[in-house]
Amino acid sequence: MAELLVWPALLAYGEAAVAYAGSLRGTGASARLGIWGVRIGWLAQTALLIAQALDSDGFPWGTWAGALNLFVWLVVGAYLIWGCTPRYRLLGLLVMPFAVALLVVAWAGGGTGVSTQDSAGWLLALHVGLMLAGFAGLTLGAGLAGLYLWQERRLKRRDTGVLRLRLPPLEALDRLSARTALISLGVLSAGIVVGLGSFQQGDFDLPMAVTLAIWALYAVGLLLRHEKGLQGRRFAVLLVAGFALVAIVLPLTHFAS
Amino acid sequence: MRLALVGVSHRQAPVELRERVAVDPAGATSLARELADGCEAVVLSTCNRTELYLASDGTSDHLDERASRTLLALAGNDGAALAPVLYRLGDDSAALHLFRVAAGLDSLVPGEGEILGQVRDAFEGGSTGPLLDRLFRQALHAGRRARVETAIGESPASVPAAAAALAQQVFGDLAGRRIVLVGAGKMSELTARNLRSRGALIEAVANRTAAHGEELAARVESRAAGLEEIPALLATADVVVTSTSAPGFVVEPASAAAALRGRRGRPLLFVDLAVPRDVDPALATIDGCFVYDIDDLEAVVEASLAGRRVEAVRAEQIVAVEAERFREWQASLAVVPAIASLHAHAEEIRSGELAKAEGRLGRLPESERRLVESVTSQIVAKILHLPTVRMKEAAAGADGVVYADVVRHLFGLGEEEQS
Numbered sequence: 001m002a003e004l005l006v007w008p009a010l011l012a013y014g015e016a017a018v019a020y021a022g023s024l025r026g027t028g029a030s031a032r033l034g035i036w037g038v039r040i041g042w043l044a045q046t047a048l049l050i051a052q053a054l055d056s057d058g059f060p061w062g063t064w065a066g067a068l069n070l071f072v073w074l075v076v077g078a079y080l081i082w083g084c085t086p087r088y089r090l091l092g093l094l095v096m097p098f099a100v101a102l103l104v105v106a107w108a109g110g111g112t113g114v115s116t117q118d119s120a121g122w123l124l125a126l127h128v129g130l131m132l133a134g135f136a137g138l139t140l141g142a143g144l145a146g147l148y149l150w151q152e153r154r155l156k157r158r159d160t161g162v163l164r165l166r167l168p169p170l171e172a173l174d175r176l177s178a179r180t181a182l183i184s185l186g187v188l189s190a191g192i193v194v195g196l197g198s199f200q201q202g203d204f205d206l207p208m209a210v211t212l213a214i215w216a217l218y219a220v221g222l223l224l225r226h227e228k229g230l231q232g233r234r235f236a237v238l239l240v241a242g243f244a245l246v247a248i249v250l251p252l253t254h255f256a257s
Numbered sequence: 258m259r260l261a262l263v264g265v266s267h268r269q270a271p272v273e274l275r276e277r278v279a280v281d282p283a284g285a286t287s288l289a290r291e292l293a294d295g296c297e298a299v300v301l302s303t304c305n306r307t308e309l310y311l312a313s314d315g316t317s318d319h320l321d322e323r324a325s326r327t328l329l330a331l332a333g334n335d336g337a338a339l340a341p342v343l344y345r346l347g348d349d350s351a352a353l354h355l356f357r358v359a360a361g362l363d364s365l366v367p368g369e370g371e372i373l374g375q376v377r378d379a380f381e382g383g384s385t386g387p388l389l390d391r392l393f394r395q396a397l398h399a400g401r402r403a404r405v406e407t408a409i410g411e412s413p414a415s416v417p418a419a420a421a422a423l424a425q426q427v428f429g430d431l432a433g434r435r436i437v438l439v440g441a442g443k444m445s446e447l448t449a450r451n452l453r454s455r456g457a458l459i460e461a462v463a464n465r466t467a468a469h470g471e472e473l474a475a476r477v478e479s480r481a482a483g484l485e486e487i488p489a490l491l492a493t494a495d496v497v498v499t500s501t502s503a504p505g506f507v508v509e510p511a512s513a514a515a516a517l518r519g520r521r522g523r524p525l526l527f528v529d530l531a532v533p534r535d536v537d538p539a540l541a542t543i544d545g546c547f548v549y550d551i552d553d554l555e556a557v558v559e560a561s562l563a564g565r566r567v568e569a570v571r572a573e574q575i576v577a578v579e580a581e582r583f584r585e586w587q588a589s590l591a592v593v594p595a596i597a598s599l600h601a602h603a604e605e606i607r608s609g610e611l612a613k614a615e616g617r618l619g620r621l622p623e624s625e626r627r628l629v630e631s632v633t634s635q636i637v638a639k640i641l642h643l644p645t646v647r648m649k650e651a652a653a654g655a656d657g658v659v660y661a662d663v664v665r666h667l668f669g670l671g672e673e674e675q676s
Contacts, residue, residue, distance in 0.1 A: 014556035155427065156541060158553040161414050165424050169429035170524055229521025232545050 002051030006112040010103055012041030017096035023089065024165060031089045035037065042076050045086055045103075048112060049073055050177030059125040064216060064254060065111025072103045074136035078180075079143075088168055094143040111126070123198055130191030131211070135246050137184025138218070144177035145236035152233055174231055177239055178222070185218045206253040214245050258388045258590055261320035262344075263328060264301075264308030264353035267365055271340040278307045278331040278339065286382035291325060291365050296320065299383030299393065301666045305365060307331075310355065312388035342386050348587065352392055353580040354656070358574050359400030363411065367565045368409030368572070373400040391586060396548030399579035403572040417448040419557045420528045421455055423549060424496050432456030437494040439463045440488060440501035440510070441473040448476050448498050460494060463487055465501065489517035491525065498528045499535035501562050507535040510543065517543060528554070585653040591650045595661035598670040603637045611627045 016037030022030035049070065052060040079095045106112055151167040155225040167173075192215065222239045224230035230238075263276055274528035280288055288309075296313030309324040325343060329336040346354050350501040356362070356557040359376045384466035396466035397474040413419040421431070428434055434457045438445050441464045449459050463486055464470030470481040482490065484507065491497065491513050493567045501507055508527065517525065522545055529536040529550040549557075610620065612634065618626060644664070651660040665671060 041409060147670045151426070155423075155547045158556075160553075160556045162426060163419065163557055163561055164564045166426065170426060170427050231522040232524065235520070235543065 001147050002048060002055055003113045005048035005051060006103070006107050007040075009041045009048060010046035010100065010107070012044060013103065015098055016041060016099055018245075020089065020092040020096055024093070032097070034092055035089065038076060038080060038096065042073070042080060045069075045076070052112075053222055059128070061111070061120075061128065061132075062124070063107045063111060064115050064251075065107070065109025066110070067128060068102055068106035069094045069107065069111040070129070071132045071136055072099050072106065074133050075099055075102075076221050077141050078140045090165075090167055091143050091147055095140070098143075102106060103195060105201075127191055127195040127198070130187055130194060134184045134188030134191055135250075137180055137187060138214075138239075138246055139243060141177045141180035141184060142246075143172055144180060145239035145243075148173040148177060148236040149233065149240070152236075170232075172212045174235065177236065178225060178231070180220055181218055181239060181242075185215065185222065188215055207250060208246065210250050210253050214242060214250070217242050217245065258312060258314055258318065258585070259311045260348050260351050260392065261323035261324060261352060261390060262308060262310050262311070262346040262586070264306055264323060265328065265339060265343055266306035266308070266363070268363075269344065269670050270339070270343065270545045274335060274339055274342065275305070275307065275552035276333070277333065277335045278302075279304070280307065280331070281377055282382060285379060288327070292323065293384030297386040297389040299385060299389050301376060301379040303372065307361075308355075308358075310351065310383075310389060310392070310425040312392070314509050319349070332524070338356045339471065347582050349580065350472045352396075352583045352587075353576070354579050355392060355396045355636040356399040356400050356583075357573075357577045360403035360572050361400070362569055362572055362576065365592050366562070368404070368407075370378040370404070370410050373404070375399065376400065388587070390589075392583065393436050395579055396458060399576050402579070407568040407571045409565055409572050412431045413558060414562060414565070416444065416530070416554045416558060417451040417586040418666050419554050419561065420448045420530075421451040421551070423458070423528070423547075423554075423557070424452060424526055425455070427494055427526050427547060430456065433458060434495040435460040435493055436472065437461050437463065437490045438477075438479075438495045438497065439484070439497060439499040439530065439535060439674045441469040442500035442502075442530065443464075445498050446473055446476065448530065449473075449529060452496065452498075453477060457496070461486070461490055463490065465503070469635075472585070487631070488512050488552060494525065495523075496526045496528060497536075497555065498530065500530040501535050502531070503535060504533060506537040508540065511537050511539045513540060514543075519544065520545065530554075588652040588657055589649050590652075592648045595664050595670065596648055598665055599644070599668060600641060602668055602670055603641055605636050 014037075016034045018029045019034035021039055023034060052066075052069075061067050075095065076099050079091065079099075103112075107157060147167060148170060151170055153172070154162045154167075170178075188211075192211070217238070221230065221235065223243070225235055263322060267275065276495045278301045280300065283301075283509065285302050289298045292311060296311050301308045301310070301311040305327070309327060311320040311324055313320060325340075325345070329339060331479060332339040351400060355376075357363045359373055361372050363368070364372055374412075376393065377397055380389075381396070382504065383389060383393070385393065424434070426630070431452060432455075434452075436449060436452050436457050436459050438449055438459060438461070441462060453459060459474075459477045461482040462470045462474040462477070462479050462481040463484050464473070465484055467481060467483070470525075471480075472503045474481040487508060497508070524547065526539060526547045527536045527546070527548040529548065532551060534550050536548050536550070538548055538550070540546045579623055611629070618629060621629070648657065648660045651657050
């Protein structure tokens with residue numbers, strides 16, 4: 001029964017994605033519909049996760065599909081922090097289609113049902129939760145960076161419609177994406193430290209190597225920003241490149257191993 | 258009650274005629290007082306229009322005449338030229354016109370924000386009664402709705418406003434941002450004023466002629482600088498506005514490169530208002546540098562105005578709804594006396610019958626007497642509720658007067674007074 005809750009979540013997220021696309025035409029009503037879609041979808045997915053947790057014997061999101069389900073919830077939850085403000089609503093254009101696609105994949109992989117196979121301990125649950133929250137934050141940071149690159153391109157090209165469809169100011173996007181990356185890196189670091197608690201020699205595999213590479217990339221990027229003033233377009237490109245590692249390379253290495 | 262509007266605006270009359278009938282706010286107030294002899298009057302006078310709104314129980318033609326005579330008298334010797342361009346509107350059309358004016362739909366630049374305040378000032382300075390009070394309040398409401406529910410007033414309508422809006426697209430809040438002016442032209446000053454109104458600081462005015470630079474610097478509370486200081490100013494500036502008459506580029510990548518290196522990636526916006534251009538467009542290829550010349554800004558303004566025109570269609574719908582509400586309210590005025598007489602008549606019968614029964618009711622305890630009062634009042638109210646609603650509906654559909662007459666006839670309203 002719990003699995004049925006994925007449908008209202010998917011429908012609401014899908015509605016939000018379509019409404020945000022409609023808001024490109026500048027109608028406030030579309031944007032409001034989008035925000036309500038995100039809120040309702042997130043509540044439905046929260047109910048789904050609670051139902052999964054209640055029905056499960058252990059940590060219900062130990063499988064890759066389950067983790068993806070939790071990841072989508074975290075991404076949308078993080079988006080809700082800013083996305084509900086009119087200025088950042090267009091971030092939904094990047095986040096919501098992505099969330100819909102991932103939730104469909106999670107559903108197809110059985111991640112939205114009840115799993116009784118995996119009864120992992122609380123340490124692993126905490127590790128997975130923190131890692132997923134960190135990656136969710138990095139995803140949102142990449143979304144903000146993507147928005148920065150779009151806005152920068154419009155300004156560089158002197159797009160005449162730049163004041164008709166207003167995106168958040170460049171500096172605000174730069175600052176927010178850096179802040180998001182910093183917080184996410186902190187959460188990711190905590191996840192890695194917790195993971196080390198159950199680490200045994202010989203456990204080191206390709207996904208771990210990629211995770212560490214992602215961590216190092218963001219850490220170096222943030223350090224360069226602080227020390228050498230790496231900001232603006234170059235920092236945004238770095239965040240998007242980091243996201244490519246998170247979104248493409250990490251799942252590939254996970255399945256390969 | 259009838260409403261009449263007589264006016265002259267930028268749509269029909271050139272500025273030479275408009276300025277003849279323009280009055281300042283104090284003049285508008287005293288003119289409204291003069292006109293309000295036995296009627297209500299409001300005078301709306303802006304640089305684009307002078308309009309007289311009159312309302313009274315008399316005929317609309319009579320009001321028309323009075324307003325026309327007043328405007329022609331204001332025009333003096335130009336009265337003959339003014340007469341053919343005066344427009345005269347009555348009741349629904351006059352109300353719709355005012356609502357469109359308040360929403361900025363009749364302005365030179367659709368959705369311009371100043372007109373709403375001017376309508377408010379005219380209303381406050383007018384000699385209003387029930388009709389004009391309602392009309393202007395609803396016009397202000399329609400104007401606010403048009404601005405809140407559509408984006409008609411959001412985009413900039415001038416080059417200086419577009420430059421400031423672009424700066425906000427780069428930096429967000431402009432409070433404390435440093436602006437450098439290169440050249441002391443009029444356009445540069447207007448842009449500086451626009452940026453200052455949003456909280457920006459004018460750091461320096463760099464100009465070839467020191468005296469001109471100092472004059473402008475004094476007006477915008479800044480300091481004057483020489484053109485040789487430009488590279489150093491670039492290191493700290495957020496927005497550079499240029500408008501010199503120099504034949505070549507004043508800011509070039511080679512001279513700016515050193516200063517830009519010290520900015521640690523902070524964005525820098527160049528607003529080049531000069532022809533020939535002051536800023537080498539090659540600067541736009543540098544990370545964090547954005548260069549807008551006068552053509553770019555004019556294209557942005559044109560796109561904004563096109564957007565305003567699209568939004569104007571939605572604003573027209575809002576205005577039409579508000580005008581219809583006003584029309585219904587105004588029409589309902591025709592049946593209000595009949596409704597009031599009907600209710601008074603019914604109440605008279607009710608209290609009369611209770612008085613007749615006083616002998617028997619007097620024996621009842623106070624609480625039961627109050628109950629009888631309450632029940633009879635409720636019966637009367639319920640009986641009259643539907644006829645009242647139907648009369649108001651009929652009034653909205655233009656049959657109000659007929660219904661009012663029928664009610665007066667059926668219930669003999671006013672007959673006792675006549676007899």
